[in-house]
Amino acid sequence: MIPSYAKPFTYAIPWRSSSVHxxxxxxxxxxxxxxxxxxxxxxxxxxxxxxxxxxxxxxxxxxxxxxxxxxxxTTPVFAVCDLSGSMQYAGRRRKLDIAREIAASAACSAHEAGDLFGFVGYHSQVEEPLLLPLGAHVHQAFEIIEQLGDFRRLNVGPQGILEVPQYLSQHRGLVFWISDFHMPLELIAEAFNMMSMHQVIPVVLWDEREYKALPRFGFGNLIDPETGRNRVILFREAVRAQFEAAFAARREALEDMFERFDSPGHFIEGDFDADAMSHYFEQYMSL
Structure with a gap:
């Protein structure tokens, strides 16, 4: 049964498939x-x-x-999902719940297009219970992806992305990399290099409450969900402005990084919109 949160979209590939199917x-x-x-x-x-x-x-x-x-x-289609601690952030919605929706939508879209689909979840390493080899069994994909709703783990980083390429296809495929990309730029670049034979679609999950819904004045605790480190900060307007400027600079750095690898990012700061994803492919990925 197709889950209600799976919203199919239309995608295209900017290369000629070498598949014989x-x-x-x-x-x-x-x-x-x-x-x-x-x-x-x-x-x-x-x-x-x-x-x-x-x-x-x-x-x-x-x-x-x-x-x-x-x-x-046909072409291989993968959803690669970041399960590191920062993906547990819940503003209006938990990031990992939105990621589940996107991954299920990618699986449904691949099934409708007649393509094979695979799923890889990772944090500090690839999470094998959340690993689905490339195949045509869409209902098995939904069963694996559904487990993201119960996944709760803090104090884990994203270094497992470097293990992901070994689980991808030997033929060029479409890879939806779903993450908030709160990781070092050097790690992102290394991962892109290791997945260079594929067309990677960076799906960036942010929540404006991360950097706008901050205390106006007073002391507050900031906890890094991936390291567990706790830091006390005196919030005031200048500090709030610094947070917003830092996120704006971070977005610009990510966009520059994605452009270097011919992989424009798709930023989501709310609910997943299947029509917006279809428009992304019309804009960037037409052959």
């Missing part, structure tokens, strides 16, 4: 597709269904010509 994306394999590739003699490609009478009559060597087309093929 029939699907919905432009591919490199010749076959029964609609994209015209050229003509060859019937003896080279003996498929009488593709005979081109007009070209056959024009052939000076009087050979029967057939039309070649590229076959539309």
């Amino acid at each position: 029939f699907g919905g994306h432009k591919g490199t394999q010749r076959g029964l597709g609609f994209e015209y590739r050229g003509n060859v003699p019937l003896v080279d490609y003996p498929d009488a269904r593709r005979m081109d009478l007009r070209q056959s009559l024009r052939d000076p060597f009087e050979q029967v010509q057939v039309r070649l087309h590229n076959q539309d093929n």
Whole structure:
């Protein structure tokens, strides 16, 4: 059964799939597709269904010509979900609950497109109970993703992202990296380099309460959910302004990082909007 929070969207890939399986994306394999590739003699490609009478009559060597087309093929689709401590942050909603919604929507979308889907959850390491190898079993994917709703773990970092590439496909695929990206830029760059054969879609989950819903004046505790460190801060207007400026600078740094790897970020600071995700692909990922 498809969960109510799975909201399918339309996606595209900006490359030609090398898969041999029939699907919905432009591919490199010749076959029964609609994209015209050229003509060859019937003896080279003996498929009488593709005979081109007009070209056959024009052939000076009087050979029967057939039309070649590229076959539309499948592509691997993965959702890679950050399970580190900062993803437990709950402003209006818990980040990991929104991540569950996005991952389920990606699984549903891949199923509707006829693509294979896999899921990888990680924190300081890959969380094997939340690991789904690439396959066509969409209901198994929903069962795995549903477990994010009960996942509660603090004081764990995001270093496991460097283990994720070994669980991805050997063929180029589409990878939805779902995270708040509250991690060192050096780690993000290293992960992008290790996943360079894939098209990575950074889905950035922020909540404005992280940096706007702060005390106006008085002492407050800041706890790092990934290290457990506690820090006492005297809040005042200047400090609030520094927090907002820091997040603005962080967003700019992330956007620059994503652009370096030809992977524009999709920032979400509220509920997941499937139409906005479809628009993202129309804007950035058309072939």
